[in-house]
Amino acid sequence: MNRKHESNQSSFKRLAKRFIEQQTLDSEQLDRFEHLLGGFAEHVEPERHEPDSKLLPQQPRRVGGLMAMAASVVILFIVSLNFYLQQPTKIDLIANEVAMNHIKMKPLELKAETLSPLKDYFTQLDFSIVDSTLFTQQNNKMLGGRYCSIQGVTAAQIRFLTAEGKKVTLYEVGYDPKIYGELPMLSQGQQPLFIEVKGISVKIWVEKGLLMAEARDS
Incomplete structure (x- = not known):
């Protein structure tokens, strides 16, 4: 720091002396001016960039505000992530709805031992049961x-009885991946x-182009 200060003094003196030499001064006047210049240069302080006192109170506020904003974003992200992870998937929703329908076991609207009578009955479907x-x-x-x-789409519920006397329910509805998500397809060996x-x-x-779900007592 001292070396830099001394260098600044020397540079200042050289420039000032060069300027004076270009003026019409005699040797005595020049000596007096150099003496005065030496005293002035010794008191020259290097330029310091002091922070504006008006800005000092604002800096902590600005930093504190940014930190609070960052903390809020992190908290919001964590809450959103937990909320997302806790949401049931489309598969969960389908399984829950199918299971509840099986548990309620509402009365059959048409009794039949073959598929043909049921095909004639299900006229409100936009697909054919198979x-x-x-x-x-x-x-x-x-x-x-x-x-x-x-999931809000009209479907067919077909009930069966196993050799052990347990009831099994088969659900059929037109498959739309936008509604039900990607599901395994038997035609692809899944x-x-x-x-x-x-x-x-x-x-x-x-x-066969239909979403099918089977529900039975465990």
Whole structure:
């Protein structure tokens, strides 16, 4: 710091002396001026950039405000993330709705042992009910069917009876991935999803362009 100060003094003196030499002064006047210049240069202080006192109170406020804003953003992100993680997925919603319909076991609207009478009955559907390859392998006895809904879309509910005397419900509705999300397709060799909900075993898959769900007592 002292070296820089001395360098500034020397530079100032050289520039001042050069300027005076260019003026019409005699040697005595020049000596007097150099003496005066030396005393002045010794008292020259290097320029200091002091912070504006008016800005000092504002700095803590500004920093504090930014920190508070950053903390608020972090808290909001954490709360939003927890809320998102706690939200049920589309698969969870489908499984819960199917399980509740199976538990309520509302009376059949049409009793039938084959699919043909049910096809004639379900005229309010925008699709045609079909046999499921999974159900034909189980050799269950058909009891009949009724209307229901899956996520607000009208669906068919077909009830079966197993050889052990347990009731099984098959749900069919037109498959729309925008409504139900991506689900496993039997045509692509994918296995059905298996979920346990409220003591009910639920399977969900896509077959022949329809979303199908099976619900049975665990």
